[in-house]
Amino acid sequence: MISALQIKLEAARTPPKVTWVKPPAMHVTIRFLGEVEVEEVERIKPLLAPPIAIAPFDVQWRGIGTFPNNRHPRALWLGVINGAAQLAAIEAEISKRLTGAAVELDERALLPHLTLGRVKMAGAGIDWPRMLQSAEIKNAISHIDRVTLYQSELSRPLGRVRGGVSGVEGQYGPHYTELVSAPLIAP
Numbered sequence: 001m002i003s004a005l006q007i008k009l010e011a012a013r014t015p016p017k018v019t020w021v022k023p024p025a026m027h028v029t030i031r032f033l034g035e036v037e038v039e040e041v042e043r044i045k046p047l048l049a050p051p052i053a054i055a056p057f058d059v060q061w062r063g064i065g066t067f068p069n070n071r072h073p074r075a076l077w078l079g080v081i082n083g084a085a086q087l088a089a090i091e092a093e094i095s096k097r098l099t100g101a102a103v104e105l106d107e108r109a110l111l112p113h114l115t116l117g118r119v120k121m122a123g124a125g126i127d128w129p130r131m132l133q134s135a136e137i138k139n140a141i142s143h144i145d146r147v148t149l150y151q152s153e154l155s156r157p158l159g160r161v162r163g164g165v166s167g168v169e170g171q172y173g174p175h176y177t178e179l180v181s182a183p184l185i186a187p
Contacts, residue, residue: 005064005076005116005135009126016123018076021115025176028059028112030091030147033103040103041151045180047097048149054090055186056145059083061114062138070129072122077113078137083144087112090147090184114142148181 009015036044060082066073080087091110098105122128153175 005131005137008131008135009123012123013125014123016119016126017121018117018119020117025174026114027148027150027176028087028114028144030087030110031094031098032106034106036103040101041179044098044101044103045149047101048094048147049180049182051183051185052090052093052147053187054086054093054184056143056184057083057086059087059112059142059144061140061142062136064116064132064135064137065113066128066132070132073119073128075118076116076132078116078140080112084112086144094147144184146181146183149179150176151179152176 006018006020009018033044059080061078062081063079065077065079067075067077088110095105
């Protein structure tokens with residue numbers, strides 16, 4: 001799906017350094033909870049476990065976006081063209097279930113997206129807006145049939161060697177552990 005973008009970026013005069021998200025780690029964040037104490041996680045899990053009265057659906061992804069902007073990207077992501085209403089309904093239900101729990105809910109509006117990679121170094125000689133437009137991704141679809149609470153832990157590189165990181169690829173970065181999952185069911 002993103003190989004065309006990777007090839008274009010690697011062809012740049014000075015390619016950027018991008019840490020690509022591996023497919024098993026790709027997810028849509030519906031509600032970010034931040035740092036939560038273990039005791040509170042145990043109180044949250046039963047709130048999130050019951051089925052959600054929204055029929056399973058497909059999300060259609062298209063277009064590559066960036067955070068914070070396409071001139072100086074720090075993250076590359078796919079946007080939603082179909083399925084955003086269902087994702088918003090799920091977010092509303094999750095927020096309702098978490099009302100009264102001892103977690104601070106971010107008040108920012110949901111911007112559903114699928115993170116593809118994080119730009120660690122921008123490289124040189126790259127016209128990011130043109131590059132992103134020319135690497136348009138179409139017809140990417142994900143089937144959504146559940147909502148899962150994950151614990152996310154960041155691990156550190158194993159060590160440093162002149163200008164690079166030693167260790168085997170994939171041994172550092174975010175690691176996700178499933179804590180509880182709620183199926184989507186037709187109302």
